[in-house]
Amino acid sequence: xxxxxxxxxxxxxxxxxxxxxxxxxxxxxxxxxxxxxxxxxxxxxxxxxxxxxxxxxxxxxxxxxxxxxxxxxxxxxxxxxxxxxxxxxxxxxxxxxxxxxxxxxxxxxxxxxxxxxxxxxxxxxxxxxxxxxxxxxxxxxxxxxxxxxxxxxxxxxxxxxxxxxxxxxxxxxxxxxxxxxxxxxxxxxxxxxxxxxxxxxxxxxxxxxxxxxxxxxxxxxxxxxxxxxxxxxxxxxxxxxxxxxxxxxxxxxxxxxxxxxxxxxxxxxxxxxxxxxxxxxxxxxxxxxxxxxxxxxxxxxxxxxxxxxxxxxxxxxxxxxxx
Amino acid sequence: xxxxxxxxxxxxxxxxxxxxxxxxxxxxxxxxxxxxxxxxxxxxxxxxxxxxxxxxxxxxxxxxxxxxxxxxxxxxxxxxxxxxxxxxxxxxxxxxxxxxxxxxxxxxxxxxxxxxxxxxxxxxxxxxxxxxxxxxxxxxxxxxxxxxxxxxxxxxxxxxxxxxxxx
Amino acid sequence: xxxxxxxxxxxxxxxxxxxxxxxxxxxxxxxxxxxxxxxxxxxxxxxxxxxxxxxxxxxxxxxxxxxxxxxxxxxxxxxxxxxxxxxxxxxxxxxxxxxxxxxxxxxxxxxxxxxxxxxxxxxxxxxxxxxxxxxxxxxxxxxxxxxxxxxxxxxxxxxxxxxxxxxxxxxxxxxxxxxxxxxxxxxxxxxxxxxxxxxxxxxxxxxxxxxxxxxxxxxxxxxxxxxxxxxxxxxxxxxxxxxxxxxxxxxxxxxxxxxxxxxxxxxxxxxxxxxxxxxxxxxxxxxxxxxxxxxxxxxxxxxxxxxxxxxxxxxxxxxxxxxxxxxxxxxxxxxxxxxxxxxxxxxxxxxxxxxxxxxxxxxxxxxxxxxxxxxxxxxxxxxxxxxxxxxxxxxxxxxxxxxxxxxxxxxxxxxxxxxxxxxxxxxxxxxx
Ligand code: NA
Ligand code: NA
Numbered sequence: 001x002x003x004x005x006x007x008x009x010x011x012x013x014x015x016x017x018x019x020x021x022x023x024x025x026x027x028x029x030x031x032x033x034x035x036x037x038x039x040x041x042x043x044x045x046x047x048x049x050x051x052x053x054x055x056x057x058x059x060x061x062x063x064x065x066x067x068x069x070x071x072x073x074x075x076x077x078x079x080x081x082x083x084x085x086x087x088x089x090x091x092x093x094x095x096x097x098x099x100x101x102x103x104x105x106x107x108x109x110x111x112x113x114x115x116x117x118x119x120x121x122x123x124x125x126x127x128x129x130x131x132x133x134x135x136x137x138x139x140x141x142x143x144x145x146x147x148x149x150x151x152x153x154x155x156x157x158x159x160x161x162x163x164x165x166x167x168x169x170x171x172x173x174x175x176x177x178x179x180x181x182x183x184x185x186x187x188x189x190x191x192x193x194x195x196x197x198x199x200x201x202x203x204x205x206x207x208x209x210x211x212x213x214x215x216x217x218x219x220x221x222x223x224x225x226x227x228x229x230x231x232x233x234x235x236x237x238x239x240x241x242x243x244x245x246x247x248x249x250x251x252x253x254x255x256x257x258x259x260x261x262x263x264x265x266x267x268x269x270x271x272x273x274x275x276x277x278x279x280x281x282x283x284x285x286x287x288x289x290x291x292x293x294x295x296x297x298x299x300x301x302x303x304x305x306x307x308x309x310x311x312x313x314x315x316x317x318x319x320x321x322x323x
Numbered sequence: 324x325x326x327x328x329x330x331x332x333x334x335x336x337x338x339x340x341x342x343x344x345x346x347x348x349x350x351x352x353x354x355x356x357x358x359x360x361x362x363x364x365x366x367x368x369x370x371x372x373x374x375x376x377x378x379x380x381x382x383x384x385x386x387x388x389x390x391x392x393x394x395x396x397x398x399x400x401x402x403x404x405x406x407x408x409x410x411x412x413x414x415x416x417x418x419x420x421x422x423x424x425x426x427x428x429x430x431x432x433x434x435x436x437x438x439x440x441x442x443x444x445x446x447x448x449x450x451x452x453x454x455x456x457x458x459x460x461x462x463x464x465x466x467x468x469x470x471x472x473x474x475x476x477x478x479x480x481x482x483x484x485x486x487x488x489x490x
Numbered sequence: 491x492x493x494x495x496x497x498x499x500x501x502x503x504x505x506x507x508x509x510x511x512x513x514x515x516x517x518x519x520x521x522x523x524x525x526x527x528x529x530x531x532x533x534x535x536x537x538x539x540x541x542x543x544x545x546x547x548x549x550x551x552x553x554x555x556x557x558x559x560x561x562x563x564x565x566x567x568x569x570x571x572x573x574x575x576x577x578x579x580x581x582x583x584x585x586x587x588x589x590x591x592x593x594x595x596x597x598x599x600x601x602x603x604x605x606x607x608x609x610x611x612x613x614x615x616x617x618x619x620x621x622x623x624x625x626x627x628x629x630x631x632x633x634x635x636x637x638x639x640x641x642x643x644x645x646x647x648x649x650x651x652x653x654x655x656x657x658x659x660x661x662x663x664x665x666x667x668x669x670x671x672x673x674x675x676x677x678x679x680x681x682x683x684x685x686x687x688x689x690x691x692x693x694x695x696x697x698x699x700x701x702x703x704x705x706x707x708x709x710x711x712x713x714x715x716x717x718x719x720x721x722x723x724x725x726x727x728x729x730x731x732x733x734x735x736x737x738x739x740x741x742x743x744x745x746x747x748x749x750x751x752x753x754x755x756x757x758x759x760x761x762x763x764x765x766x767x768x769x770x771x772x773x774x775x776x777x778x779x780x781x782x783x784x785x786x787x788x789x790x791x792x793x794x795x796x797x798x799x800x801x802x803x804x805x806x807x808x809x810x811x812x813x814x815x816x817x818x819x820x821x822x823x824x825x826x827x828x829x830x831x832x833x834x835x836x837x838x839x840x841x842x843x844x845x846x847x848x849x850x851x852x853x854x855x856x857x858x859x860x861x862x863x864x865x866x867x868x869x870x871x872x873x874x875x876x877x878x879x880x881x882x883x884x885x886x887x888x889x890x891x892x893x894x895x896x897x898x899x900x901x902x903x904x905x906x907x908x909x910x911x912x913x914x915x916x917x918x919x920x921x922x
Contacts, residue, residue: 181734343766350772357737402870
């Protein structure tokens, strides 16, 4: 498609649309704008990107499809919004995979480059870069969670089925609900806590209602930035190279840094608002792991069962995480 | 009326009645699972797994299975302040044309939703908590839209017959 | 052709389709799809046609709509709705417009719980309109009180759309949620005043009944308890955190079902009718929302919303003039777009400007909602009016005419809040 003006060859201007679900005021919109202007500059104005934030062009869970089918040229969204479509990418959603967004993002890119099956999950598109947010922590309203005992019986909003599984194993009650109801649910006590990255705590204003945070790096939200293959192929080889140079590991790292920085600011802000932060020690985490490990085994078996190298990808991800 | 018209139309009506039942069932199902989930979560530490996504799927089934019969009874909302002033013949002609527009739109919707279902099948797209495959739902929805399309076509034929009969 | 021109042609074509009696939903889908194709290409348009219907119909926040409607159907078919209005008539039937005022109040309560304008409007239309008809209330007065009452719920907390505003602007969500309360109540009182004025100027529109003795009044309360019980259950359940406002729909419908069955007031025949009417009404509402979603993606690509807000913000005018122009733009966008779409498309331009001009961000969120509520009651995209038309078979045009006095009250409320920002701000400022 290529936004109408496509034909082929050099010298031609390609006006391309970039769609994502983040609010237009979110820092990721700035990152996309920065990427767009760098690209425009490096291609001497041959590639012009218009960003459409706030899911104006496609619903959040339609973004991969939108890019694959050429409904949009670039798409950024959360892998977890379309469960089942990215079984290997979801390795990063398992607990303890990354301590920062940068390391999570870098490792995600390495995994994609090392495993063909991993890359195949993005077939029909050109994957530009993958990244993670800062890791998900546990936040509670009325009482701090410092031990397994504290967590028992608590209703916790969970971001994924894997998280729900181990929360249940730990004696908590996992609750699924859309993020836009989370604030109200925490305030009213529909849930006692939630698992989310610090980034989301600030973005959704959750620090107004939560009082305690338990840091254990329980989860990483992964996101993709992909380009429609046809739109990509219509670019000159030189411009294709420019895109790949600008994107890839460079952008993964850059995006990770922005999330880490925003996460750090979110922590500062939360502290100012009186949120008490408790970091689980290695010994405590080991205790938690006993209940969490079966979930990891289930994930591996499940992915292996699909004929995919679940075990290998998991082992490599752990190795990269430096545990 | 010729059998060519009445027999298939009778069948269509039966399918619509059946679909209405499915839609009603989806509605009751939503009511039941939300109630069970709320009670389970608050009083038994035991929420109903997948309530969130089952509610979403039921909602979609409810809507699409009820679309055709809603059209049959004329419940789809229109703004009528021009056509009602025309002569009966012109009015029926316009209404026939409108039904044709509706059926074209529904045909395109149905085929594209079916294509979307095929993509979801290839990509193994599922729900979050229960990992229910999504493509069968899209196929079903495409089917209900085809039924809706036929309802519109039969309405168009009815209007055209009125025009022909009167002249 | 530039996207803006295509956008304008699309809007005109939409009005033409409406006029030749193409269903509202189908008109929106046709123009949205052809428009997307004109700006991008047919492939892109067809992908939208293949994905949006399912993702909209399976949206969790919308799924509350049928459940609240079902609750209303149960109450209506079981005769509890009739009993409620009998009681209202017994107590305040001698007051001019009393029944319509009660409808506004009940709608406010109902939409505060459901948080959904659509669910409230459909439910209240089903419960109250037949009853008001029995008391010889004029159609335009009764439908406009339902339409107006339904809009109160996105001001009165909890309001999902104010949460969204908070996320887009980083304004504190807790303050935003509480900020809507006083304006919501003010708006409700203004609606009631307007009803009184109408009933006073033209008594035939809202006939009063004679004053009833106390014994009749007391007796009339016998069957009001199901409403009190359900409202108590819903508000209590939300307030004490047993369920979310969305879940309140499911619990409320189940509660109404139990009540009507246990009191043996719902025959199996009426039970089936309740279900079928609910699903058909839901189908017609969702069909329009699906169309509106596709249409708004087309309008987003046309860049019209961004261009006009950009244009206004670039004008070198005094703060109040800019604000007035912005509100006019929002009013115009509200004619064609739904609230969330307007927020997302325009706030990045408008919000920084508004705060730079020295206006309060929390206050502006409430102001925006007031303006967008006006759009719910105006053609061509007046979803509330279409829903009432769908429930009652009263032509939409007639309802649009009837709500004009209510629109005047909404404008008045807006003027009051712009003039006295403290109406919005004093409550949030009490919070630490
Ligand atoms: Na509300
Ligand atoms: Na409107």
